[in-house]
Amino acid sequence: MQSPVRFHSATTFEEVVDALDELGSEARLIAGGTDVMIQLARGELSPQVLLHIERVPGLGTVAAGEGGLHLGALVTHAMVRSDPATCALAALADAARQVGGWQTQAIGTVVGNIVNASPAADLTPGLLVHDAMVHLSRRGSERTLPLDQFVKGRRETAREPQELVTGITIAPTPEHSGEAFVKVGRRKAMEVSIVAVATRLVVDPSTGTIADARVAVGAVSPIPHRAPASEQLLIGQRPTADLFAAAGRAALEGADPIDDVRASRRYRLAVLPRAVAQALSRSSDHVDAARSVA
Amino acid sequence: MTSNSVTFSLNGVDRTVDVPGAETLLDTLRDRLNLRGSKEGCLEGECGACTVLVDDRPIDACIYPTAACGGRRVRTVEGLSDGGVPSLLQRAMVRSGSIQCGFCTPGFVVAVTALLERESNPSRADIADAVNGNICRCTGYAQIIEAVQAVVADSLAAGTGQEVEA
Amino acid sequence: MSVTIGGTMDRTDGVAKVTGKAQYGVDHVEAGMAHAAVVRSPVPAGRLVGVDVGAARRMPEVVGVVTAADQPDSYGGWVLQDQRILASDQVRYEGEPIAIVVAETRAAAIAAAAAVRVEIEEWEAVTMAKAVAGEGHVIHPDWQSYVPTFGVDHPRWGNCACEVRAEPDGVDEAFARAAHVVEDTFTANRQYQAYLEPKAATASYADGRYILHTATQYPFNVRERVAQLMGVRLSDVRVVGKTIGGGFGAKLDGWVEPLAALAARVTGRTVQVRLSRAEDILTCPMRENATMTIRTALDDEGRMIGRQFTCEMDNGAYSGEMPWLASLPLTVIGAVYKLHGPMRAVCRLWYTNTPPTGAFRGVNGVYLYMAQEQHMDHIADTLGVDRREYRLRHLFEDGDASRTGQVLEQAGILRQAFDRLEERAPWQEILDNLGPNQGVGIAAAVWMTNPLPGEVTIKMSEDGTASLVTAANDNGSGAVSMGLTQIVASTLGLSEGDVRASMPDTDISGYDGGSQGSRTTAIVGTAALEASTKVREQLLATAAGLLEAHVDDIELVDGQARVKGSPSATVPLGQVAAAATFTGGAVTATSSYATPPVPFDAGCATGALFTTMCTPTYHVHLAVVEVDDVTGNVDVVRYVVVQDAGKVISPVGARGQVQGGIAQGIGYSLYESQRIGDDARLVERSLESYRLPLAVDIPDVEVVFLENPDPQTGLGAKGIGEAPIVLSAAAISTAVRHATGRTFNAIPITPEDVMFALQEAEEVR
Known part of the structure; x- marks a missing residue:
């Protein structure tokens, strides 16, 4: 028989870090629980304590500050969809819009999506494009890690058992930029990504060439990652369909997808370059649209 | 414990x-x-x-x-009904053919109620998006969406805004 | 307000369903009820060496553990008696029940079931490919001893559960003189019915009888299955229906009910079996996977002069309804379009180490028409003729016959359907206006209405309301809560709220053939019309006395009897019913109806159990699709249905059947893979990987109903529910073929299939 789990609903930050300090890996943090409860039911987790943090004050806001936009640990996908600050960031907002249904978006958190560390985590590519930093706290200390150093592997992060991820910060968005998120799934919603791509282009308005390029891909390797070969190909060039297609092909470098029930490796490899090219094309369109509005 | x-x-x-x-x-x-x-x-x-x-x-x-x-x-x-007396949304769902086997219906009623409480004039796309997390195997969805559209149209016409589901 | 035929009405179960009050099978509760968990085979094939239930029996709250040693030594089965309740000597599919643990709570039962130790010597599993190739062990070593339920056996041997053969003269000669030969091979995956309510049943045993409360589509079939498997008389089993949370064919046979009955018998408790979604997927009698080859000889004028057709179907480990369906290809392939020559056909049903397959709305029609219509496109392309034009040239007319010799008197409706489609969606205009990556498909079918008998009793209450007592049940379609209710209410001048339909109960109602094959509104509706007409006559006679008028001058309107033309001369129906009851006895009438047998050519084939399409219906569908060249996803952007309904009784319900059927058909065609691995295990095992279409995936279907009344049914109604899904894979696959210029021989057409085809096309370029 499954050993009974204790549920502790914390109401203060101190309560959480104290409990983590005491329990370490015996505690499983839970916010909306949309991943945790399923894993628990499948027997993939067997913590002693579910440490519930939804009531902890101060973790549920999107706030602009020095260093960029801060998303607290309890910021949900629904908030990312609706908050004006995040709404403007297509690589994030479009990803949040496509995480499960409303039932998941209403209580599922961005930080939860990152900490769960699924290779198909929908928010991770968009956050990588935005140089996200992850803030961790434990009793008496804090630290901050770049997202690409935080996610270490499939279901594996740099979080120590005593640490709470309190939020993430994304860097200020440069001017003349456009971004996009492309998710590949069989249906138009409720899909675990088969391939996910987030891109951001900055186009120098004086030269019309790409000043900065970010390409991040998910579900094609154990860890969502940036695609430097694609990015290098883009920088300094004029945005064209051929260039985007070439950058798409370059994204295959570092991609090592698996065969699973959702899609074959062969399909993922076929679709990745096309999805990258499409995301780049949309990003470029967004730059143009922003320019024409300005 | x-x-x-x-x-x-x-x-x-x-x-x-x-x-x-x-x-x-x-x-x-x-x-x-x-x-x-x-x-x-x-x-x-x-x-x-x-x-x-x-x-x-x-x-x-x-x-x-x-x-x-x-x-x-x-x-x-x-x-969401008043002692078993259906709400306007529920009544519209009965009328428009939103219900076949009905097993998914409670979930749709709740999900759409949440939508109408935050959005007084959702588009067809908004409605479809709001029920992405709800599977209906019987109806093919069209008549569910039409019921919601009918309630929205009625409530806008009556000027009662978001109170339709009360 | 009185209800009218063809008018709108609120379904009578709607309020209960929309407010959460409807009681489904999973909601059933009885005093003293215990819960069962089923111990299932973890492997697809093997010898069952031992089952150790000792630890499970000692678990908290456990009432008892049932094993094969506790079951009667009897077999059961819808067509062929090849099943027992629990596996005894060998296991034949992953998920097959081995033991039942009964406990005070569901959680305790599940926990104890996990403590049952099962020892199995695993064997290499037999898949359909192996069975067809003659490889692997014989899954039913005792196959020869199995008894056919209807008394007539059919050709079968070893792992072949049924073989149907049509071998007319002249086929080889036709191919020898052919100007062209066109050949296609197709495969179809399984499709999971995926009703939202997982299967559940509650059984008790007392005084020598079993009482089951279950959300079944076919109470009398469940009664028979439980009786066979428990080795008792039919009347020793009583089946009481519950609101059904969808079935689509998968709740026609008894799969969980015998488990509950056996557990109730052994433990002496009322026992509920409720499947989890995972168990439901693993054990559901899905629409079978199949492979087909179709080969047609054409003369120099492009006429089809001969055909060969083979179809291999996966029976799974036990037969259920399947041997019945093995002959359906004979009635489909070679109908709709004129074949001026003979057709040789071989259809075989194979035992495999996979879950038993079964009925799903439209049964094998979905893949047979997919094959026939893609083949028609292939032929038209070969001849260089427009696809629609080729179909029109060779379309059946009134009096043309199917390959089983059934004369289709109204087949001319097909041309009418093409004409109405052309008005709605002009072919050339569509072709001219297709966007990039778009394609259009067109397909036609003849389909049927299940002929099994039904019975209706109408009882008038002294308050003027009517009780509609029947074992026909509303699987969600509205066939009872709208169709039958509407027929009764309109005949008696009542509002829908004044007709109360019973839940089915095999002790109370006469035999009913279940909610299957689109039959209820048309077939049971005929009985309902007759019974309510008899009641109407009794009411009119009494009202004539009360109103001192001639019976011919009385009408029943809005719950009243009144003299035509004299609005003030009225008497409430309640008063009429009460007067009639206390003078001549209760006002009640019972009628039953079954479709008369349809003549056919008995010599058309061997092994054919299902040879005719009763109350045939005619349909044309058109689909426009768009292929996403980034992902290979296919989007259905327009879908038009022209459907022969005979007579539309409930327009809201009829439209819902079409919209819902097409949604399932889109799922079948594009989304719903249910693959079987080489190890005979299901690949998709949850609703995350088995993708059901969502609201964002389904277009609003355009529906045109044709009303050509059936000459036999009460109101001319024909079956509606199944036909929509029957053509969806045909219309969509031909549209994808048009959009991409490539043939997709497997259903569903997945984004992977499309993407690889696009890649190949690019490489060629």
Whole structure:
């Protein structure tokens, strides 16, 4: 028989870090629980304590500050969809819009999506494009890690058992930029990504060439990652369909997808370059649209 | 001590239950509180048949812990009609052919109620998006969406805004 | 307000369903009820060496554990009696029940079931490919001893559960003189019915009888299955229906009910079996996977002069309804379009180490028409003729016959359907206006209405309301809560709220053939019309006395009897019913109806159990699709249905059947893979990987109903529910073929299939 789990609903930050300090890996943090409860039911987790943090004050806001936009640990996908600050960031907002249904978006958190560390985590590519930093706290200390150093592997992060991820910060968005998120799934919603791509282009308005390029891909390797070969190909060039297609092909470098029930490796490899090219094309369109509005 | 005493408002009435830590709100509602309008369709948040409102947000009760509900306001399909007298939304769903087998219907009623509480004039795309987490195997959805559109049109015409589902 | 035929009405179960009050099978509760968990085979094939239930029996709250040693030594089966309740000597599919643990709570039962130790010597599993190739062990070593339920056996041997053969003269000669030969091979995956309510049943045993409360589509079939498997008389089993949370064919046979009955018998408790979604997927009698080859000889004028057709179907480990369906290809392939020559056909049903397959709305029609219509496109392309034009040239007319010799008197409706489609969606205009990556498909079918008998009793209450007592049940379609209710209410001048339909109960109602094959509104509706007409006559006679008028001058309107033309001369129906009851006895009438047998050519084939399409219906569908060249996803952007309904009784319900059927058909065609691995295990095992279409995936279907009344049914109604899904894979696959210029021989057409085809096309370029 499954050993009974204790549920502790914390109401203060101190309560959480104290409990983590005491329990370490015996505690499983839970916010909306949309991943945790399923894993628990499948027997993939067997913590002693579910440490519930939804009531902890101060973790549920999107706030602009020095260093960029801060998303607290309890910021949900629904908030990312609706908050004006995040709404403007297509690589994030479009990803949040496509995480499960409303039932998941209403209580599922961005930080939860990152900490769960699924290779198909929908928010991770968009956050990588935005140089996200992850803030961790434990009793008496804090630290901050770049997202690409935080996610270490499939279901594996740099979080120590005593640490709470309190939020993430994304860097200020440069001017003349456009971004996009492309998710590949069989249906138009409720899909675990088969391939996910987030891109951001900055186009120098004086030269019309790409000043900065970010390409991040998910579900094609154990860890969502940036695609430097694609990015290098883009920088300094004029945005064209051929260039985007070439950058798409370059994204295959570092991609090592698996065969699973959702899609074959062969399909993922076929679709990745096309999805990258499409995301780049949309990003470029967004730059143009922003320019024409300005 | 592995059980939690949890008190929450259920359809306007305070209820206290003693539940194991990982018990889902769906099991609590159906098996402890004998409210069987919320349905078990998949147990993994894929079908939405168990959708309930917790503090006005639609959630899948099959993957939400009851112990997290302390002090919160839970509304189920049973609480969305007035003593069994259907709401305007519910009536429109009956009329427009939104219901066939009806097993998904409570989840749709709850999910759409959440939509109409936050959005007084949703587009067709908004409505379809709001029920992405709800599977209907019978109707092919068109008549469900039309029912919502009819309620929205009626309420806008009547100027009653978001009070349609009361 | 009185209800009218063809008018709108609120379904009478709607309020209960929309407010959460409807009681489904999973909601059933009885005093003293215990819960069962089923111990299932973890492997697809093997010898069952031992089952150790000792630890499970000692678990908390366990009432008892049932094993094969506790079951009667009897077999059961819808067509062929090849099943027992629990596996005894060998296991034949992953998920097959081995033991039942009964406990005070569901959680305790599940926990104890996990403590049952099963020892199995695993064998290499037999898949359909192996069975067809003659490889692997014989899954039913005792196959020869199995008894056919209807008394007539059919050709079968070893792992072949049924073989149907049509071998007319002249086929080889036709191919020898052919100007062209066109050949296609197709495969179809399984499709999971995926009703939202997982299967559940509650059984008790007392005084020598079993009482079951279950959300079944076919109470009398469940009664028979439980009786066979428990080795008792039919009347020793009583089946009481519950609101059904969808079935689509998968809840026609008894799969969970015998488990509950056996557990109740052994433990002496009322026992509920409720499947989890995972168990439901693993054990559901899905629409079978199949492979087909179709080969047609054409003369120099492009006429089809001969055909060969083979179809291999996966029976799974036990037969259920399947041997019945093995002959359906004979009635489909070679119908709709004129074949001026003979057709040789071989259809075989194979036992495999996979879950038993079964009925799903439209049964094998979905893949047979997919094959026939893609083949028609292939032929038209070969001849260089427009696809629609080729179909029109060779379309059946009134009096043309199917390959089983059934004369289709109204087949001319097909041309009418093409004409109406052309008005709605002009072919050339569509072709001219297709966007990039778009394609259009067109397909036609003849389909049927299940002929099995039904019975209706109408009882007038002294308050003027009517009870509609029947074992026909509303699987969600509205066939009872709208169709039958509407027929009764309109005949008696009542509002829908004044007709109360019973839940089915095999002790109370006469035999009913279940909610299957689109039959209820048309077939049971005929009985309902007759019974309510008899009641109407009794009411009119009494009202004539009360109103001192001639019976011919009385009408029943809005719950009243009144003299035509004299609005003031009225008497409430309640008063009429009460007067009639206390003078001549209760006002009640019972009628039953079954479709008369349809003549056919008995010599058309061997092994054919299902040879005719009763109350045939005619349909044309058009689909426009768009292919996403980034992902290979296919989007259905327009879908038009022209459907022969005979007579539309409930327009809201009829439209819902079409919209819902097409949604399932889109799922079948594009989304719903249910693959079987080489190890005979299901690949998709949850609703996350088995993708059901969502609201954002389904277009609003355009529906045109044709009303050509059936000469036999009461109101001219024909079956509606199944036909929509029957053509969806045909219309969509031909549209994808048009959009991409490539043939997709497997259903569903997945984004992977499309993407690889696009890649190949690019490489060629």
